[in-house]
Amino acid sequence: MDFAQIGRCFEENDCFTILTHKSPDGDTLGAGFALCAYLRDMGKKANVLNGEGFPDRYSFMYEGYEPQEFEEKFVIAVDIADPKLLGSGLAAYEEEGRIDLCIDHHISNKYYAKESFVDGNASAACLILYELFKELGRPISKHIAMCLYTGIATDTGCFKYENTTPAAHNAAAELIQYGFGFSIINRKMFDIKSHGRLAAERLAADTMEFFCDYKCAVMILTTEMMDSCGIEPAEFEGMASIPLSVEGVEIGVTVRQRHEQVWKLSVRTTETIDASAFCKQFGGGGHIRAAGCELKGTLEQVRVQITEAVGRLGL
Amino acid sequence: MDFAQIGRCFEENDCFTILTHKSPDGDTLGAGFALCAYLRDMGKKANVLNGEGFPDRYSFMYEGYEPQEFEEKFVIAVDIADPKLLGSGLAAYEEEGRIDLCIDHHISNKYYAKESFVDGNASAACLILYELFKELGRPISKHIAMCLYTGIATDTGCFKYENTTPAAHNAAAELIQYGFGFSIINRKMFDIKSHGRLAAERLAADTMEFFCDYKCAVMILTTEMMDSCGIEPAEFEGMASIPLSVEGVEIGVTVRQRHEQVWKLSVRTTETIDASAFCKQFGGGGHIRAAGCELKGTLEQVRVQITEAVGRLGL
Numbered sequence: 001m002d003f004a005q006i007g008r009c010f011e012e013n014d015c016f017t018i019l020t021h022k023s024p025d026g027d028t029l030g031a032g033f034a035l036c037a038y039l040r041d042m043g044k045k046a047n048v049l050n051g052e053g054f055p056d057r058y059s060f061m062y063e064g065y066e067p068q069e070f071e072e073k074f075v076i077a078v079d080i081a082d083p084k085l086l087g088s089g090l091a092a093y094e095e096e097g098r099i100d101l102c103i104d105h106h107i108s109n110k111y112y113a114k115e116s117f118v119d120g121n122a123s124a125a126c127l128i129l130y131e132l133f134k135e136l137g138r139p140i141s142k143h144i145a146m147c148l149y150t151g152i153a154t155d156t157g158c159f160k161y162e163n164t165t166p167a168a169h170n171a172a173a174e175l176i177q178y179g180f181g182f183s184i185i186n187r188k189m190f191d192i193k194s195h196g197r198l199a200a201e202r203l204a205a206d207t208m209e210f211f212c213d214y215k216c217a218v219m220i221l222t223t224e225m226m227d228s229c230g231i232e233p234a235e236f237e238g239m240a241s242i243p244l245s246v247e248g249v250e251i252g253v254t255v256r257q258r259h260e261q262v263w264k265l266s267v268r269t270t271e272t273i274d275a276s277a278f279c280k281q282f283g284g285g286g287h288i289r290a291a292g293c294e295l296k297g298t299l300e301q302v303r304v305q306i307t308e309a310v311g312r313l314g315l
Numbered sequence: 316m317d318f319a320q321i322g323r324c325f326e327e328n329d330c331f332t333i334l335t336h337k338s339p340d341g342d343t344l345g346a347g348f349a350l351c352a353y354l355r356d357m358g359k360k361a362n363v364l365n366g367e368g369f370p371d372r373y374s375f376m377y378e379g380y381e382p383q384e385f386e387e388k389f390v391i392a393v394d395i396a397d398p399k400l401l402g403s404g405l406a407a408y409e410e411e412g413r414i415d416l417c418i419d420h421h422i423s424n425k426y427y428a429k430e431s432f433v434d435g436n437a438s439a440a441c442l443i444l445y446e447l448f449k450e451l452g453r454p455i456s457k458h459i460a461m462c463l464y465t466g467i468a469t470d471t472g473c474f475k476y477e478n479t480t481p482a483a484h485n486a487a488a489e490l491i492q493y494g495f496g497f498s499i500i501n502r503k504m505f506d507i508k509s510h511g512r513l514a515a516e517r518l519a520a521d522t523m524e525f526f527c528d529y530k531c532a533v534m535i536l537t538t539e540m541m542d543s544c545g546i547e548p549a550e551f552e553g554m555a556s557i558p559l560s561v562e563g564v565e566i567g568v569t570v571r572q573r574h575e576q577v578w579k580l581s582v583r584t585t586e587t588i589d590a591s592a593f594c595k596q597f598g599g600g601g602h603i604r605a606a607g608c609e610l611k612g613t614l615e616q617v618r619v620q621i622t623e624a625v626g627r628l629g630l
Contacts, residue, residue, distance in 0.1 A: 164497070165491075174524075177481055186475040187475075202517065245507060247507050
């Protein structure tokens, strides 16, 4: 599908449901709320769904948003590479073959929707939407600009990471002119930490272990630790970058307990290691410098699996 | 002076000395080394000077740089708002009236040079040079692009702060296409922490206390703590922003032990409090959001002085 076809698809359909991925981040929510507002501005009915609800952290994107009543006729997944990422709350959409269109920027996209627009070179799903809206020509609101900016900024670490393209900067140059207070959003997204998050960072820092001549750092977040800090899962997302922030570390692994014996790994790497390939051996995937997977077993078993896999990298 | 006049001034002169400010940052050094390389590419002789030498942290900008031998004929100050910022090492340049041109982006510029180009709306001195070089039309090297990018990125907190303009994003969009590995530079400038710094942060976080309904945070760094981490004093500088990064905090105070009973306070505030006025009552000063002062006494006496002063703010 190309942009013109997506545009026709918006024109010819109505009653849209937009699906966002579990453990929602700025890009999936930014894309979801930007697309929803865009379709509503076109006079269409549209809602955004997340299997786990929308985290408070991103409330500035859905302030004033009210779900509409309608019989859903067209389903769009945004920033969702794999149907597993729908989470149990939305899994039925894929199981029943109800996802009409997927708009995504993950090279690892599973092409599970009836139609897909995947640009693996785009810094963010929000950047694809920015370019789509630009080509379609309809003016966007300040709110849409703010959602798109937030997705691009959060997925690029505020234009810091390698996935930041000239197109991402050009989009930001145009979007910040809508005057939505981007620096306040950035302070909220990148600088401010809740007391709970601060406590979680202190607990997690105490678990940090180094392997392979300090080139690998592994940090653990158990359910018990997370519960003791009393914060939402979304607040842990940014913590995955901590292990890689230590001087000399080339692969940083954050291990977050999902259930008794289920652990979510977030892997971040420097230019020497392919994070996506690393996670693929455990059935996961993602980007070349940021990927994820799930491991099963006791913490000790998981730690052994990680250190063995890191050992095979030959650092 | 306009860009065309500056261009003529480059053409008509030779043997340039470029001055950078004391406690050099990415913008003054980026502008210095970019301008020096640009003039040398024109076939001119040029050197960059700093009163304190160039810090290791920015070595990627001056790798391969060699001072040239010549009798200096034209002096340019970059990113220097006030001659005080030359430091004692370069003060004579201003005292003897030898600064021919100043290129700067501080609205507070003192116009101490014979000619000045000041754009208070530019995000960085490097952004002014980017626009100057673009207008003059001569192609720039990958090295120049890298120096300009570094200055723009560091002065805007990697495009995070309010001073980030559309022009800054547009410049970055073009500059990153030179392929100098901007993400590695950003990682070095914004993310990487030494093991010692990490240890210091953990120790300091354990001392963090909150007052006035969590609107004031005080963090302590004793000599003993700093010694145990084995790092240089310069590495503690950035830590002063930590207390203010906690949700709800309006005044963050970092207390660093200088001697047995001498303590350096670094005060950071949000838009509600004047940090400079706060420090003035203790004989210190600084900027409205970042200031400092010195207190004497035992840690307990210092803590009492701080909490009493914070109490008087009526938060």
